[in-house]
Amino acid sequence: MMKTAEAGVSVLMQEKKEVEVEKVVEGEEGEEGEKKEKKEKKEKKEKKEKKEKKEKKENKEKKEKKEKKEKKEKKEKDRDRRRRRRRRRRRRRRRRRRRRM
Structure with missing residues (x-):
């Protein structure tokens, strides 16, 4: 009976040591895991930024492109408006000259 009890105790001691070893291993993995998580989190944040x-x-480039296009269109519109005014003036002058003669 003594031998079985001693055997039981030694088995328990051995299991206890294995549990302690597992805890230590898990602890190391935990620290490494935390470092890995922090690194992943940092990488994710950098990727997002x-x-x-x-x-x-x-968006800035699109805005600049849009503004440039609008400016160009405005310039063309103003140019066309000036041309039309000049044509009208010339026509009026010609008509007046013809009437006078």
Whole structure:
């Protein structure tokens, strides 16, 4: 009976040691896991910031392109308006000259 009790105790001691070893191993994995999580979180944040920066740049470029296009259209419109005015003036002058003669 003594031997079985001693055997039981030694088995328990061995299991206890295995549990302690497992805890230590899990603890190391936990620290590494935390580091890995922090790194992943940081990478995710950087990726998000990079994406936002890219979108902001694209929006700025679109806005500038739109403004440039509008400016060009306005310039053409003004030019056409001036041409029409000149033509009208010339026509009026010609008509007046013809009437006088």
